[in-house]
Amino acid sequence: xxxxxxxxxxxxxxHAAEQIAHRGGRAxxxxxxxxxxxxxxxxxxxxxxxxxxRMALGEALSHExxxxxxxxxxxxVRAVExxxxxxxxxxxxGTTISMLERIARKKGAPAERAxxxxxxxxxxxxxLAGAGLTDRRAxxxxxxxxxxxxxxxxxASAVGSTCVVARLxxxxxxxxxx
Numbered sequence: 001x002x003x004x005x006x007x008x009x010x011x012x013x014x015h016a017a018e019q020i021a022h023r024g025g026r027a028x029x030x031x032x033x034x035x036x037x038x039x040x041x042x043x044x045x046x047x048x049x050x051x052x053x054r055m056a057l058g059e060a061l062s063h064e065x066x067x068x069x070x071x072x073x074x075x076x077v078r079a080v081e082x083x084x085x086x087x088x089x090x091x092x093x094g095t096t097i098s099m100l101e102r103i104a105r106k107k108g109a110p111a112e113r114a115x116x117x118x119x120x121x122x123x124x125x126x127x128l129a130g131a132g133l134t135d136r137r138a139x140x141x142x143x144x145x146x147x148x149x150x151x152x153x154x155x156a157s158a159v160g161s162t163c164v165v166a167r168l169x170x171x172x173x174x175x176x177x178x
Contacts, residue, residue: 007163008033016168026161030169033159034139040158042146048133053124054084056131060123064116083120090121091137097121 009027011017020027058080104115156162
């Protein structure tokens with residue numbers, strides 16, 4: 001196990017990481033750290049591209065009666081794009097299918113929307129899993145799960161440090177804090 005003792009700084013941008021490195025520090029962006037950790041701790045994890053995720057979502061939604069949209073043509077494409085954006089926001093906020101399902105048990109329009117989003121998210125994940133893929137937007141949650149299953153030493157080795165410092169990052173989303 002090789003662990004570099006110098007602290008690793010998680011920087012808000014590539015430019016900031018380069019500035020820290022220029023001054024002799026070790027730094028990388030949060031997205032870079034996530035990708036590197038996924039590669040080292042879960043080499044079997046393959047992230048779907050945005051295009052593949054959108055196609056899988058389109059397939060999942062093709063089974064849904066979307067009353068608001070035409071079943072053919074550009075309206076269907078716009079519906080898939082809107083659902084893809086919504087699911088991305090849900091992943092980013094750390095929202096899970098089970099959370100949506102709890103909301104769906106209530107009555108009214110919000111419950112119907114939550115049920116539809118839960119089915120869409122489930123269909124997306126099922127479709128991607130069938131191809132051995134994971135939605136790239138689920139990476140923070142996946143990494144949290146993976147890191148909970150491995151030893152702290154394995155995490156430190158993958159990070160390359162036992163000290164990680166976030167600098168200049170002023171906004172964290174729930175998915176970042178898993």
